[in-house]
Amino acid sequence: MLKNRQEGILNLHGLWQTACLLFLFLFTRHLFEYFGYRLRLDHFNLYMAGIVIGSFVNMRLLKSYAEDFVSLGWYKTFRLTFQQLIRIMLLQLAVVFALKDTEVSRLFLSSYFAGSFILLFAMNKILPKHLCRLSFKTQVIPTIIVGSTESLASLDNWITNKANYGIELVGYVGENPCPPESEQPIPCLGTIDQLADTLEEKQISQVVVVDRALSAQSAQRAMAISQKAGCRVRIYNNWQADFQQRIIVEHEGDYTFLTYEDEPLENPINRVLKRCFDIAISLPIVAFVLPPLTLIVWALQRKQSPGPIFYAQPRTGMTKRTFHIIKYRTMHVSDANAKNVAKQATRGDSRIYAFGALLRKTSLDELPQFINVLLGEMSVSGPRPHLIDHDREFSEKLQVYYTRHFVKPGITGLAQSLGLRGEINEPEHLKQRIAHDIKYINTWSFMLDLKIVIRTAKAVIFPPKSAY
Numbered sequence: 001m002l003k004n005r006q007e008g009i010l011n012l013h014g015l016w017q018t019a020c021l022l023f024l025f026l027f028t029r030h031l032f033e034y035f036g037y038r039l040r041l042d043h044f045n046l047y048m049a050g051i052v053i054g055s056f057v058n059m060r061l062l063k064s065y066a067e068d069f070v071s072l073g074w075y076k077t078f079r080l081t082f083q084q085l086i087r088i089m090l091l092q093l094a095v096v097f098a099l100k101d102t103e104v105s106r107l108f109l110s111s112y113f114a115g116s117f118i119l120l121f122a123m124n125k126i127l128p129k130h131l132c133r134l135s136f137k138t139q140v141i142p143t144i145i146v147g148s149t150e151s152l153a154s155l156d157n158w159i160t161n162k163a164n165y166g167i168e169l170v171g172y173v174g175e176n177p178c179p180p181e182s183e184q185p186i187p188c189l190g191t192i193d194q195l196a197d198t199l200e201e202k203q204i205s206q207v208v209v210v211d212r213a214l215s216a217q218s219a220q221r222a223m224a225i226s227q228k229a230g231c232r233v234r235i236y237n238n239w240q241a242d243f244q245q246r247i248i249v250e251h252e253g254d255y256t257f258l259t260y261e262d263e264p265l266e267n268p269i270n271r272v273l274k275r276c277f278d279i280a281i282s283l284p285i286v287a288f289v290l291p292p293l294t295l296i297v298w299a300l301q302r303k304q305s306p307g308p309i310f311y312a313q314p315r316t317g318m319t320k321r322t323f324h325i326i327k328y329r330t331m332h333v334s335d336a337n338a339k340n341v342a343k344q345a346t347r348g349d350s351r352i353y354a355f356g357a358l359l360r361k362t363s364l365d366e367l368p369q370f371i372n373v374l375l376g377e378m379s380v381s382g383p384r385p386h387l388i389d390h391d392r393e394f395s396e397k398l399q400v401y402y403t404r405h406f407v408k409p410g411i412t413g414l415a416q417s418l419g420l421r422g423e424i425n426e427p428e429h430l431k432q433r434i435a436h437d438i439k440y441i442n443t444w445s446f447m448l449d450l451k452i453v454i455r456t457a458k459a460v461i462f463p464p465k466s467a468y
Helices: 002-034 044-071 074-099 106-136 149-154 156-165 192-202 216-228 268-304 335-339 354-361 369-374 388-397 401-406 427-443 446-461
Strands: 141-146 167-174 188-191 206-210 232-236 248-252 255-259 310-316 322-328 379-381 410-412
Touching (some): 002 106, 044 106, 044 156, 106 156, 167 192, 188 192, 206 216, 268 379, 268 446, 322 369, 379 446, 388 427, 401 427
Antiparallel strands (some): 248 255, 310 322
């Protein structure tokens, strides 16, 4: 029910935007002609068709913002509007290219695109709440939650976001008697024993049963009473409370599975796209940047710390396969250093020679890893590979640690691009990095890889304090 309401608002919003963009196109044309500007639009209908197609493509884009669509912040509104405008522009320019229309006015198109951005931004910011108010003003659904006071905290954001869709939260009932009023986040309406009377008295239309907060017997009883009273029943299964990780529901025909990961990179098309991106970046670097840089590193190494230029070390890659990561050597060659191979580098580490410290600070010591990327052992972006000994150590501290091996390790990663790099000396540091690695696995997109690369390039020029 709620999903259909949400989908309906998204579609209504998209249709209104389509109509307004068409009106703006007509208005801009008449405005130019009114001021005496002679326009040549021999294929006017095709340009209008381009707007319609672009708008329908944008309707699919709206679904990715469905979670908080009615209350988008300024940044998300700007990002959504920019993405919508790009699609409209590409469709219009595709019409120009296909028709080889050299007579179309650039000033006219530029004015229309500028006006479209302002119009789309205003509509994205203002229209959703008004559409919800008009659509659900007389279709409010009084709702109660069957659970506990502890379970209400996990539903707080859901309650806030869905109020715009006509969901009116009346209160909750639980297995135990109501606590003192000062401790109640929302009104307590009694216990499950009183549920039937409460549903009738408050004219409740929907019941949300928090399954994990109740015994199996109480949950079944609450659902039976609610169905008998003619209420919509929704079951909220809060597995996150037990496993501290997001749970995803997968439907495969008649079968329903709960899983931790979404994994967009299991799609072969996404894998090909990512591989092409890896080759497009790594091939020029290996061909044109590494040769002269290697000569410079060799010359300075020879003076400050004689020994091999490169340093190869076993790391764990995708599906726990072992490979040898390639770096410029940044530490002195000695038996003591060889024994301390699993020791993390620290600030002011005596094992690091002077130029090696600069290589590490600017991340230039990582550039030979683009050879690993060309060999298919690594990717440009992904979870950073740790020492094998550290893999074992970290997996003991965090049960979700090995999830990061579902994708290829990266030269840089989401955590590193956000400044989370350097020594891991506190459990919270490890937890933050792994959380970002898992987020990357579950939300991968080409644009995310692009953002990571741009942020990393910035960090090379302006190294964070954690770089050493």
